[in-house]
Amino acid sequence: MPSTLSEESGPVFGSVALGPLDGDLTINFAQPGETAIGPRIIVHGRVHDETGHPVSGALLEVWQANAGGRYRHKNEGYLAPLDPNFGGCGRVTTDENGVYALRTVMPGPYPWPNGTNDWRPAHIHFSVFGHSFAQRLITQMYFEGDPLIWRCPIVASVSDRTAIERLIAPLDMDATVPMDARAYRFDIVLRGRRATYFENRPEGI
Amino acid sequence: MADLHETASQTAGPYVHIGCMPNAAGIAGVYPDDLGVQMVRADTPGQHITVSGHIYDGTGAAVKDALVEVWQADADGNYPEDGTGFTGWGRTASDPDTGLWHFETIKPGPVTHGEGLAMAPHLTLWIAARGINIGLHTRMYFPEDTDAHATDPVLARIKQPLRSDTLIASPQGEAAYNFNIHLQGLGETVFFDV
Numbered sequence: 001m002p003s004t005l006s007e008e009s010g011p012v013f014g015s016v017a018l019g020p021l022d023g024d025l026t027i028n029f030a031q032p033g034e035t036a037i038g039p040r041i042i043v044h045g046r047v048h049d050e051t052g053h054p055v056s057g058a059l060l061e062v063w064q065a066n067a068g069g070r071y072r073h074k075n076e077g078y079l080a081p082l083d084p085n086f087g088g089c090g091r092v093t094t095d096e097n098g099v100y101a102l103r104t105v106m107p108g109p110y111p112w113p114n115g116t117n118d119w120r121p122a123h124i125h126f127s128v129f130g131h132s133f134a135q136r137l138i139t140q141m142y143f144e145g146d147p148l149i150w151r152c153p154i155v156a157s158v159s160d161r162t163a164i165e166r167l168i169a170p171l172d173m174d175a176t177v178p179m180d181a182r183a184y185r186f187d188i189v190l191r192g193r194r195a196t197y198f199e200n201r202p203e204g205i
Numbered sequence: 206m207a208d209l210h211e212t213a214s215q216t217a218g219p220y221v222h223i224g225c226m227p228n229a230a231g232i233a234g235v236y237p238d239d240l241g242v243q244m245v246r247a248d249t250p251g252q253h254i255t256v257s258g259h260i261y262d263g264t265g266a267a268v269k270d271a272l273v274e275v276w277q278a279d280a281d282g283n284y285p286e287d288g289t290g291f292t293g294w295g296r297t298a299s300d301p302d303t304g305l306w307h308f309e310t311i312k313p314g315p316v317t318h319g320e321g322l323a324m325a326p327h328l329t330l331w332i333a334a335r336g337i338n339i340g341l342h343t344r345m346y347f348p349e350d351t352d353a354h355a356t357d358p359v360l361a362r363i364k365q366p367l368r369s370d371t372l373i374a375s376p377q378g379e380a381a382y383n384f385n386i387h388l389q390g391l392g393e394t395v396f397f398d399v
């Protein structure tokens with residue numbers, strides 16, 4: 001049985017007026033004239049579907065810890081301090097070629113209550129809307145060269161090593177802005193329309 | 206270029222609301238409003254309804270940090286094709302103390318499905334939360350549409366009637382419905398790989 005219109009359609013965010021600072025986490029929460037503390041980076045890339053077509057108008061929402069590894073959240077208990085100029089959320093839509101770019105600071109790794117000494121590698125959370133609701137995706141982006149990636153049980157919940165490697169953004173010197181910000185490239189692939197539609201047990205609960 | 210692989214999903218974690226509903230998470234001033242918090246206005250055509258429920262984990266505990274999204278047709282059974290007027294999409298957070306989530310929306314009409322066929326009125330729901338590695342797709346149907354359920358092609362696909370019952374909301378007074386979602390265990394909700 002093919003998928004139905006209920007999954008093949010999806011919300012359109014083209015008319016949502018994003019603010020000019022929405023995609024710049026270094027200043028979107030900061031006091032006027034100030035910026036967030038931490039290594040300044042650009043995160044950019046392209047959103048495709050599985051057939052290789054760029055996904056235009058995709059809404060990407062991101063959230064992350066600050067440079068010290070601390071989230072701005074009332075349930076957060078890590079010792080590292082809040083940065084008064086960093087909120088930790090941002091959003092952007094892709095252009096007609098599926099391209100997006102964000103500015104932020106490098107998030108810090110942080111400990112979490114799993115084993116006695118588990119640390120999350122530095123990461124940025126991504127929520128993505130494509131053209132159909134079936135393409136809805138939530139994931140995390142990691143940074144090239146972080147030794148914590150291969151020690152992390154949340155990363156390891158992805159069983160395929162090459163799929164993990166696709167979550168790791170390489171340093172992209174070509175997109176670096178000299179004397180300002182380094183750049184990392186993170187391409188995202190959303191599922192294409194599937195001809196199957198079947199009951200599925202949730203994975204990984 | 207073809208045959209790219211879908212980016213792997215990773216858990217939304219406990220702080221999904223920072224990114225998706227920052228105002229609700231206490232981060233004010235970045236966005237004027239959280240996206241999707243208001244689906245209807247007083248003049249939106251259709252029967253105005255409230256849908257609420259809890260999400261339960263495998264131990265029966267209410268999940269208190271979930272994000273719930275709805276995608277639905279309008280009162281005529283059409284999916285909105287632009288972002289103006291009734292958008293068909295909403296987003297809500299589980300209450301951090303009780304786990305209760307709710308939407309104010311309209312009841313959708315039946316959606317066309319092939320020649321002369323229709324799907325019974327339903328909401329498509331998508332759930333992300335700590336401890337779940339993938340966003341979960343499910344559907345909510347309305348209890349009063351028993352006849353339409355009998356011919357619904359998706360409900361027909363679910364072989365065990367007790368399992369398809371997990372997709373049908375309970376009435377809760379006038380124009381209000383309760384829909385509880387069980388992630389695991391007895392009465393586990395049917396989730397779809399779409």
Ligand SMILES: [Fe+2]
Nearest residue numbers: 120123125218
């Ligand atoms: Fe995180």
